[in-house]
Amino acid sequence: MAGLRAKQKADKTRRILESATTLFREQGYDSARIEDIAEMAEVSVGTLYNYYQNKGDILVATVAMEVTEVLEAGTRIVANPPLNVAEALRTLIEQYYDHSLFYLSKEMWRTAMAISIQQPETPLSRRYTELDAQLCAQVVQLVQTLQTRGVVHASIDVQVMGELFFNNLNMMFMEFCKVDAMPIEELKARVNAQHEPIAALISTVKIV
Amino acid sequence: MAGLRAKQKADKTRRILESATTLFREQGYDSARIEDIAEMAEVSVGTLYNYYQNKGDILVATVAMEVTEVLEAGTRIVANPPLNVAEALRTLIEQYYDHSLFYLSKEMWRTAMAISIQQPETPLSRRYTELDAQLCAQVVQLVQTLQTRGVVHASIDVQVMGELFFNNLNMMFMEFCKVDAMPIEELKARVNAQHEPIAALISTVKIV
DNA sequence: GAAAAAGATTGAACGAGTTCATTTTTTAAG
DNA sequence: CTTAAAAAATGAACTCGTTCAATCTTTTTC
Numbered sequence: 001m002a003g004l005r006a007k008q009k010a011d012k013t014r015r016i017l018e019s020a021t022t023l024f025r026e027q028g029y030d031s032a033r034i035e036d037i038a039e040m041a042e043v044s045v046g047t048l049y050n051y052y053q054n055k056g057d058i059l060v061a062t063v064a065m066e067v068t069e070v071l072e073a074g075t076r077i078v079a080n081p082p083l084n085v086a087e088a089l090r091t092l093i094e095q096y097y098d099h100s101l102f103y104l105s106k107e108m109w110r111t112a113m114a115i116s117i118q119q120p121e122t123p124l125s126r127r128y129t130e131l132d133a134q135l136c137a138q139v140v141q142l143v144q145t146l147q148t149r150g151v152v153h154a155s156i157d158v159q160v161m162g163e164l165f166f167n168n169l170n171m172m173f174m175e176f177c178k179v180d181a182m183p184i185e186e187l188k189a190r191v192n193a194q195h196e197p198i199a200a201l202i203s204t205v206k207i208v
Numbered sequence: 209m210a211g212l213r214a215k216q217k218a219d220k221t222r223r224i225l226e227s228a229t230t231l232f233r234e235q236g237y238d239s240a241r242i243e244d245i246a247e248m249a250e251v252s253v254g255t256l257y258n259y260y261q262n263k264g265d266i267l268v269a270t271v272a273m274e275v276t277e278v279l280e281a282g283t284r285i286v287a288n289p290p291l292n293v294a295e296a297l298r299t300l301i302e303q304y305y306d307h308s309l310f311y312l313s314k315e316m317w318r319t320a321m322a323i324s325i326q327q328p329e330t331p332l333s334r335r336y337t338e339l340d341a342q343l344c345a346q347v348v349q350l351v352q353t354l355q356t357r358g359v360v361h362a363s364i365d366v367q368v369m370g371e372l373f374f375n376n377l378n379m380m381f382m383e384f385c386k387v388d389a390m391p392i393e394e395l396k397a398r399v400n401a402q403h404e405p406i407a408a409l410i411s412t413v414k415i416v
Numbered sequence: 417g418a419a420a421a422a423g424a425t426t427g428a429a430c431g432a433g434t435t436c437a438t439t440t441t442t443t444a445a446g
Numbered sequence: 447c448t449t450a451a452a453a454a455a456t457g458a459a460c461t462c463g464t465t466c467a468a469t470c471t472t473t474t475t476c
Contacts, residue, residue: 005442005453034433044456046435055433114322120386129386160402167379168372178328178337194368201409213423213472242463252426254465263463 013051015041020058021103029059029111053122056115060124062103063112067131070099071138078142083151086192086199092142093169093195094188096135100173101184109177136166156202168194221259223249228266229311237267237319261330264323268332270311271320275339278307279346286350291359294400294407300350301377301403302396304343309392314385321382344374364410376402 019040023032034055038048052058073095081088100109116128140162146152152161169191176187227248231240242263246256260266281303289296308317324336348370354360360369377399384395 009454030432033431045433046456047454049434050454110326110328114326117325117382117386118318118322120318157405160405164372164376164402164406167376171375171379174325178325194372197365197368198372217424241461253463254426255424257464258424 009051012041012043012047016043016048016051017058017061021062024059024062024108025105028105028107029055053124056111056119057122057124059108059112060115060122060128062108064124064127064131066099066103067128067135069102070096071131071134073099074135074138078138078145081142081145083146083149084205085146085151085203086196088142088146089139089165089195089199090188090192092139093191096169097173097184097187106177106180109173113174113177132170135170136163139163139166139169151204152202153204161202165195165198217259220249220251220255224251224256224259225266225269229270232267232270232316233313236315237263261332264319264327265330265332267316267320268323268330268336270316272332272335272339274307274311275336275343277310278304279339279342281307282343282346286346286353289350289353291354291357292413293354293359293411294404296350296354296359297373297403297407298396298400300347301399304377305381305392305395308381314388317381317385321385340378343378344371347371347374347377359412360410361412369410373403373406 016037020032020037023037023040026032034045034048037058038045041048043051052061074092077088077092077095082091104112112128115122116125116132119125120129140159143152143156143158143162143165147154147156147158152158172187172191172194176182176184224245228240228245231245231248234240242253242256245266246253249256251259260269282300285296285300285303290299312320320336323330324333324340327333328337348367351360351364351366351370351373355362355364355366360366380395380399380402384390384392
């Protein structure tokens with residue numbers, strides 16, 4: 001039976017990820033010890049290290065799941081956005097933000113972002129960066145769609161504009177994660193306040 | 209002599225910072241061991257920990273120096289900027305970028321940014337965040353000055369616009385630090401390519 | 417100037433992530 | 447079914463950041 005090993009491997013990969021995510025959420029990333037994660041996943045410490053390069057990689061794997069789901073949901077919004085620049089942006093971005101705390105706590109996000117910055121050459125950090133690029137591409141795509149449908153002025157460089165929006169929403173998300181007390185509604189309000197005037201600038205439909 | 213202790217303390221603080229910076233640059237942040245830093249600074253490990261809370265704090269102290277100098281140089285530019293939006297932005301931002309690798313390597317920046325994200329409640333991380341806010345305020349101030357001098361359209365919200373530029377230049381700097389191979393000229397070119405069209409949008413002087 | 421109090425220094429011990437030589441389990445070959 | 451080879455699992459040992467009780471130095475008090 002060639003499938004036995006493969007099945008066991010997949011099972012262990014999943015068990016480790018689930019145990020880690022549970023403990024990260026329960027006690028925080030730093031307090032969750034590798035030994036405990038291994039025990040909960042019913043493997044030895046050494047085995048855990050056969051499946052993930054290091055502690056951070058386990059976390060980044062969870063982030064990758066999160067972002068993948070967000071990207072998928074975003075595709076639907078981009079395919080058929082509200083035909084109003086500010087509203088379209090708001091819809092997509094609020095979807096990102098609302099999903100962001102589904103699997104991950106703010107502390108987990110902070111750690112994941114920190115890892116992806118500090119060790120950008122790790123395979124899973126590369127993956128994080130790549131997912132980030134996909135999110136950015138999605139925002140660009142939204143602006144592109146809005147331009148094609150005639151609600152964004154034709155002279156606008158959609159690539160530049162999309163990157164600007166994305167860098168801004170990403171940076172604001174970082175600030176959000178840094179302040180435990182900030183509610184997600186405040187993040188949304190702040191980002192919206194920044195994007196609305198820009199949206200007005202590039203919109204063909206001028207509000208009187 | 210009441211000054212003996214104070215003098216010795218100042219001297220040790222400096223020696224530790226210098227030793228650490230040297231070793232961080234030479235061998236990278238992770239490879240530079242606290243024991244080696246202490247030995248180079250001619251203090252014991254325990255003493256080092258009386259002067260800095262942890263390894264990261266030593267690094268953030270260097271960053272604070274760097275940013276303080278950059279802010280000061282920026283003040284002069286903001287006081288008397290080129291009367292052209294794109295050029296003014298370019299001048300200020302290139303000054304930031306050119307100074308950025310004076311004391312710190314890319315790897316040191318990455319670590320510092322990672323720390324300030326991951327442990328935002330540390331005193332020195334707060335300091336980092338505060339310096340960031342000052343940089344942002346400086347960019348806002350530049351846009352404000354340009355508006356006062358009539359080169360930025362009066363309808364523009366300078367706060368929003370400045371934050372947008374800052375978040376963008378900051379994010380782009382992060383990306384720059386993540387890619388060891390990227391030269392600073394490429395960073396400048398990319399950021400300029402993003403800011404130029406926006407500058408044109410908000411400028412009173414339209415280019416034909 | 418001696419004794420007491422306050423401040424500073426020290427390095428051995430501790431904890432947690434990571435490694436790797438050894439052992440166990442699974443697969444493939446005859 | 448037996449045996450050899452490959453793959454996976456194991457946990458004790460190692461590393462390095464960090465702590466803290468004991469010691470030493472400086473300052474203050476009388």
